[in-house]
Amino acid sequence: MNIVEFRSVWKFYDQKPVIRNISLAIQENERLVILGPSGCGKTTLLRLLAGFITPEKGDILINTELVASDGTSLKEPRDRNLGMVFQDLALWPHMTVRDNLEFGLKAQGIKPESRERRIRETLRLTQMEGYAQVRPGRLSGGQQQRVALGRALVLRPKALLMDEPLSSLDLQLKTRIQREILKLHREIGFTLIYVTHDEREAAEIGKRMVVMKNGEIERIGPTHPRC
Amino acid sequence: MTVRLAVLWIAVVILAVAGLVPLLTMFLQSVVVDGQFNLSFYAQIVTSSRQWSLLGNSLILASLTTLGTTLVGLPLGILLGKSDLPLRRTFIFLFTIPLLIPPYVTAVSWFDVLGRNGLLSKSYPSLAATTSSWLFGLPGCVLVLSSTFLPVVMILTITFLKTVNPHLEEAARLSSNWFGVLKGVTVPLARSGIFLASLLVFLLSLGEFGVPMFLRYNVFPVEAFTQFSAFFDYGAAAAAAVPLALITCLVLLLEANFLREKTYQLRPASGAALQIRLGRLRNVVFLTVSLFCIVLVLLPLSALLVQSASQAAYTEAIWRAGDSLLRSLLYAAMGASLLVLLGFATGYLIHSRALGICRSVDTLTVVLFAMPSTVIGIGLISLWNQPSTTFIYATPAIILLGYIAQYTALSSRITVSTLSQIPVSMEEAAEISGAGWLRQVALIIAPLAKRGLAGAWLVCYIFCLRDTGITMMVYPPGRDTLPVRIFSLMANGPPDLIAALCIILILCTLLPLSLLAVVIRLKRQES
Ligand SMILES: Nc1ncnc2c1ncn2[C@@H]1O[C@H](COP(=O)(O)OP(=O)(O)O)[C@@H](O)[C@H]1O
Ligand SMILES: [Mg+2]
Numbered sequence: 045m046n047i048v049e050f051r052s053v054w055k056f057y058d059q060k061p062v063i064r065n066i067s068l069a070i071q072e073n074e075r076l077v078i079l080g081p082s083g084c085g086k087t088t089l090l091r092l093l094a095g096f097i098t099p100e101k102g103d104i105l106i107n108t109e110l111v112a113s114d115g116t117s118l119k120e121p122r123d124r125n126l127g128m129v130f131q132d133l134a135l136w137p138h139m140t141v142r143d144n145l146e147f148g149l150k151a152q153g154i155k156p157e158s159r160e161r162r163i164r165e166t167l168r169l170t171q172m173e174g175y176a177q178v179r180p181g182r183l184s185g186g187q188q189q190r191v192a193l194g195r196a197l198v199l200r201p202k203a204l205l206m207d208e209p210l211s212s213l214d215l216q217l218k219t220r221i222q223r224e225i226l227k228l229h230r231e232i233g234f235t236l237i238y239v240t241h242d243e244r245e246a247a248e249i250g251k252r253m254v255v256m257k258n259g260e261i262e263r264i265g266p267t268h269p270r271c
Numbered sequence: 272m273t274v275r276l277a278v279l280w281i282a283v284v285i286l287a288v289a290g291l292v293p294l295l296t297m298f299l300q301s302v303v304v305d306g307q308f309n310l311s312f313y314a315q316i317v318t319s320s321r322q323w324s325l326l327g328n329s330l331i332l333a334s335l336t337t338l339g340t341t342l343v344g345l346p347l348g349i350l351l352g353k354s355d356l357p358l359r360r361t362f363i364f365l366f367t368i369p370l371l372i373p374p375y376v377t378a379v380s381w382f383d384v385l386g387r388n389g390l391l392s393k394s395y396p397s398l399a400a401t402t403s404s405w406l407f408g409l410p411g412c413v414l415v416l417s418s419t420f421l422p423v424v425m426i427l428t429i430t431f432l433k434t435v436n437p438h439l440e441e442a443a444r445l446s447s448n449w450f451g452v453l454k455g456v457t458v459p460l461a462r463s464g465i466f467l468a469s470l471l472v473f474l475l476s477l478g479e480f481g482v483p484m485f486l487r488y489n490v491f492p493v494e495a496f497t498q499f500s501a502f503f504d505y506g507a508a509a510a511a512a513v514p515l516a517l518i519t520c521l522v523l524l525l526e527a528n529f530l531r532e533k534t535y536q537l538r539p540a541s542g543a544a545l546q547i548r549l550g551r552l553r554n555v556v557f558l559t560v561s562l563f564c565i566v567l568v569l570l571p572l573s574a575l576l577v578q579s580a581s582q583a584a585y586t587e588a589i590w591r592a593g594d595s596l597l598r599s600l601l602y603a604a605m606g607a608s609l610l611v612l613l614g615f616a617t618g619y620l621i622h623s624r625a626l627g628i629c630r631s632v633d634t635l636t637v638v639l640f641a642m643p644s645t646v647i648g649i650g651l652i653s654l655w656n657q658p659s660t661t662f663i664y665a666t667p668a669i670i671l672l673g674y675i676a677q678y679t680a681l682s683s684r685i686t687v688s689t690l691s692q693i694p695v696s697m698e699e700a701a702e703i704s705g706a707g708w709l710r711q712v713a714l715i716i717a718p719l720a721k722r723g724l725a726g727a728w729l730v731c732y733i734f735c736l737r738d739t740g741i742t743m744m745v746y747p748p749g750r751d752t753l754p755v756r757i758f759s760l761m762a763n764g765p766p767d768l769i770a771a772l773c774i775i776l777i778l779c780t781l782l783p784l785s786l787l788a789v790v791i792r793l794k795r796q797e798s
Contacts, residue, residue, distance in 0.1 A: 096699050122705040134696035138718045147714065148704025199704060 046108065047072045047202055047235045048093060053102030055088055055259075062088050063099070064259040070203070075229060075236045077250030077267065079243060085259040086239040087131070090205045093237070094128055095121035107202060122151070127196030127234075129206040133188055135180035141167075141191050142176040145198045152199065162198055169228060170194040186217045190224070197228070203235035210245065222248050275708040279625055282616030283632055290639040290676035293650030294516060300653050301509035312510030322494070326514065329491040332412055333477040339417040340424045341469045347421070348428025349453060350560065354547040357557055363425070364788075365568050370422040371780050373739045373754045375481035376773045378415045379761070380571035381406060383578045383770060390574045411486045416479060418567050420472040424465070431464030432457060437545050449547045470526055471641060474519055478643025481739050481758065491515060495645045499744065505653060512646040519642050527634060572777075579770035588771040595756040599736055600779060602667060602752060606674035606735035607728045613675060614682020614727060619712075621683065622690040633683070640680035644740025647676050651745050665747045673741035678734050682727040689723025690716070729787060733780050753779075 048070040055063035062085050070076050078086050091097050093104060095117055104112040106126070111119040136144055145166055149159045167173045170190040180188055189209060196204055206225075210218045222245065229236055238249050246253055247267045255263045301312055316322045347366070351359045369377050383389045385402035392399035405411060435457050458465070480492035492515060499508035549556055579585070589596075620626055621633045639647070651673055655664040663669050697719060701711045717724065739754040746755060757772045 094699070094703055096702070121699070121702045122707070124703075126703060128700065128703050130696040130700060132694055132696055134694060134700040136697060136700070136715060136719070147701065147706070151701075151704055151706040151710055195700070195704075 045072050046070065047106065048237070049103075049105040049108075050089075050093075051103040051105070053092065053099045053104060055085075055092060055097065055099050062259050063092065065102075066259075066261055068254060068261065068264070070235060070237065073233055073235055075226075075249060075251040076238065076254065077246040077252075078237065078239045078254045078256060079246045080241060080256035080262075082241055084256045086241075086256060087207055088259075089256075090128070090207050090237070090239060093124075094126055094205060095119060095124055125199075125202045127199055127201035127204045129189075129192045129196050129204070129209045131207045131209065131211070133180075133192040133209070135188060135191055135195070137179065137181055140177050140179055141172060141183075144180065144191060144195050148195070148199050162200075166194045166198040169197070169231070170224075185213055186221060189213070189221050193225070193228070197232070197234070201234060203237055206236070206238045208240055211240075211242075218245070219248075225249065273708065275625065278708075279616060279620045282613055282620065283626070283628065285613060285675070286617060286632065286635065286679055289672045290647070290679070291635060293647065293654040293676065294642075296654040297509045297646070297650040298513060298516075301506055301513055304506060312506050313513075315507070316510055316514070322491075322511075325489055325491045325494050328409075328489055329477055332409065332416070332483070332488070332490060333473050335409075335413045336416040336420060336476040337469050337473040339413060340421045340472050341465070343417075344421050344424025344468070345428055345458075345465060347560070348425045349432065349458075349547075350556065351425065352429030352432050353457075353545070354549050354556075356549060356553065356560065362560060362564060363429075365564050366425060367422040368568055368572070368777075368781070369418045370420065371733050371737060371784075372773075372777050373481060373737045373757075374415060374419040374479055375485050375739065375758060375761075376575075376754075376776065377419055377571060378411070378482045378485045379769060379773055380575040381411065381415060383574035383766070384571055385411075388766065390577065407486050408488055412483055412488045415482050415486070416476045419479075419482075420475055421567075423472050423475070424468045427468035427471075428461070428465055431461040434464070435460045440545050453547075467526060470522055474522060474641040477518065478515060478641075478645070478740075480643070480645060485761065492643050492645045495643075495649065496744070499645075499649060499652075505649070508649050509653060512643070512649045515643045516646045519646075520638060523634070523638055523641060575770050575773055575777075579767055579774050581767055581771075584765075584767040584771035585775075587768050588775060591760070591768070592753060592756045592772055592775075595751050595753045596775065596779070598667075598750060599753040599776075602670055602674075602742075603732050603736040606671055606678070607732035609671060609675060610678055610682045610731040610735075611724055611728045614679050614684075614731075615686050615717075615724065617679060617683040618686025618690060619716075622687045636680035636683050639676050640678065642677070644673075644677060644738070645744065647673060648741050648744025651676070651741075667747070667750055669745045669747070670742055670750070670752075673745055674731075674735045674738065677738070677741060678731055681730050681734060685723055685727040685730065686720070689720045689727075692723075693719050725787075729783060732783065736776075736780055 046069045048068075050066050050068045053063055053066045054061055066089065078089065080086055088097070092099055092112070093106075095111065098112050098115060098117045100115050102114070103110055106119075106124055109119075111117070111124055136147070139147065142163060145163050146159060149162060154162070163176075164173075167176060170193055172187065172190050172194060175183065175187065175191075180191060183191065192209065210221055213221065225236075226249070236249070238246075240246050240249070250267045253265060253267045254261055302308060302310060304311060350356050351363050351366075356362075385391055385399065385406045387399060387403050389399060389403075391402060406414075439456055439460065440452055478492055480490065480496055483490045484493050484496075491511070495508050495511035495515070498504050498511050617632055617636065621629045623629075626632075651669055652664075654660075655669055655672075657664070663672070693716065697715055698711055701715045706714070737754065738752075739758060742752050743755045743758065746752065751759075753772065753776050757769060757776065760772070761769055
């Protein structure tokens with residue numbers, strides 16, 4: 045089943061097209077990477093999907109349901125059941141790790157007992173058990189990554205969008221977190237849409253790869269891991 | 272309609288009712304006599320040579336004040352914002368004090384230095400006679416208003432210099448000394464911001480009437496006030512206010528068309544700002560700035576203290592104006608709270624561009640801020656002085672509406688700059704987690720913006736507390752505030768009582784500010 049579908053989507057900024065006629069279908073549970081140079085429109089594509097911005101032309105479907113069409117948004121971001129890890133992580137600095145995780149659960153009206161269970165489960169999955177009461181500012185770069193990942197996954201999203209989340213890490217840590225992401229994907233299962241400008245990272249993470257250039261899809265195909 | 276849009280629209284409507292509608296009503300009343308369209312009030316003004324000379328006086332005063340504050344404020348802002356001068360924060364604080372108190376209090380304090388019974392007269396009575404006649408007139412007004420509005424130029428210069436990209440300065444440093452860099456790169460890049468500061472000073476000094484009234488220099492706003500308070504002639508007062516309103520709008524229109532774009536294009540600089548090393552000049556510059564600060568700020572304040580220094584004066588002050596003092600504190604606190612709420616909404620609107628009219632809202636707040644308080648006061652009275660609206664006209668509500676009309680720009684602009692420092696992703700992450708708008712605001716944005724909002728509250732509190740013009744025009748009987756009470760006692764009250772009241776007023780302004788400074792210092796030590 046297609047979990048996400050773009051149909052001839054256009055997005056303009058100041059009359060200049062930033063996304064040009066993109067059509068793309070993404071399967072349930074697949075690992076898709078979007079690769080392309082800086083400024084080619086990767087972030088914009090994710091923000092369109094999340095519903096922060098609306099396409100001027102074209103349709104976007106989630107779970108075969110129309111969420112945006114020709115300039116109107118039909119579903120608010122919070123009703124789209126997506127998780128997102130932002131490029132700057134966007135951890136709320138005034139909340140503890142726990143509060144960061146709990147915020148969305150509360151907003152979705154989930155009962156305290158199941159909130160508790162899901163927070164504990166997520167802390168375990170992301171190996172952050174000891175850090176529930178710590179604020180993000182005190183964590184290392186890798187730990188912050190895990191919290192951001194946990195915050196997105198605790199809501200059990202249909203799809204997880206990641207926007208160059210590892211670009212600020214050193215190579216060693218990057219490799220480790222990549223492995224953890226893949227492990228989480230195997231364990232709990234979700235659709236992963238992963239944006240990067242790094243070909244090696246794309247090959248590590250993705251099964252299928254979309255190469256973008258100037259707001260268009262240049263090529264789609266399987267990734268070829270080195271070695 | 273979403274909650275978000277509903278809240279934002281309500282804020283816009285409140286602002287319009289508090290600020291825009293009164294001005295329009297006032298304008299209508301000035302062109303309608305006995306139900307007929309009639310320009311007789313304007314005819315009187317245009318044909319009266321006295322009015323033209325008043326307008327001339329106003330423009331001369333405003334121009335000289337602008338010139339003085341810009342010539343001094345720009346280098347001062349550069350020194351305090353970009354150099355390694357010692358005690359920069361202390362200097363910024365001290366130079367800002369005159370802006371935080373009603374300008375006529377500064378006039379009173381200079382009177383205690385240069386006047387017939389002032390400090391100077393104790394040792395040089397004949398010299399004091401000269402300085403006293405010099406104080407009462409144009410030079411004295413320029414001195415007082417310049418020291419009042421110097422911080423406007425100084426603070427905005429510091430702010431705008433920070434927006435200049437340091438890489439551009441670095442590139443210039445490769446081939447030039449600091450003077451050349453400032454002259455060729457930094458100041459030109461911040462030019463529009465500095466120009467905006469000068470315009471603001473021009474408009475604020477054009478509208479000020481407490482100082483010229485006390486120092487007996489006849490200007491246009493005093494005329495509007497007199498027409499209103501002495502003769503109860505609304506139409507004539509309105510007609511006298513309209514030219515001021517027009518000048519304000521015209522000047523800001525020019526600013527909007529020629530400068531706004533450039534100001535907005537400046538992005539906060541990335542990377543650390545470059546610092547000017549004063550080197551061997553450091554001591555000389557430090558001495559000069561200290562001396563200037565002592566003469567301009569500390570000397571008049573000390574004179575005020577000396578003049579007030581008797582227990583009897585303070586006892587009498589509390590006895591005669593204690594009720595006004597309490598009302599002042601109450602109204603200022605209420606005004607500040609309302610202003611922060613409203614300013615948060617309009618600031619959010621301007622920052623997020625959620626409604627098409629966001630630019631107009633921003634412009635409206637700025638126009639209202641620069642509008643002479645006499646104009647706003649007359650406008651409010653024109654609108655609310657009806658039998659059906661005495662619940663506003665005859666209660667402190669009209670004072671609060673006046674605060675909202677004049678000072679929303681402060682809380683709104685502070686909110687905008689605070690919000691622009693919070694990454695959008697913070698809000699988006701909350702949104703994608705399922706939070707509605709109110710929850711996003713209450714749990715994510717407001718906590719992240721809390722320092723900015725607390726700052727906005729304090730600034731609004733201070734401006735409400737120092738407000739003289741609006742309150743003086745609109746206060747219901749028996750509901751005056753301390754600045755108004757002092758102003759009315761000034762005509763024939765004993766100087767030591769006046770000085771004591773002024774000191775009390777200054778303390779009410781500076782105490783919360785010092786408290787905040789202490790809290791910030793403690794927090795810094797903690798982390
Ligand atoms: N809010 C915006 N306003 C105007 N232009 C924008 C905005 N956001 C992105 N763009 C432009 O759209 C293009 C694509 O940006 P983006 O999607 O962030 O690229 P990427 O994530 O691939 O680096 C860039 O040219 C960028 O300048
Ligand atoms: Mg990007």
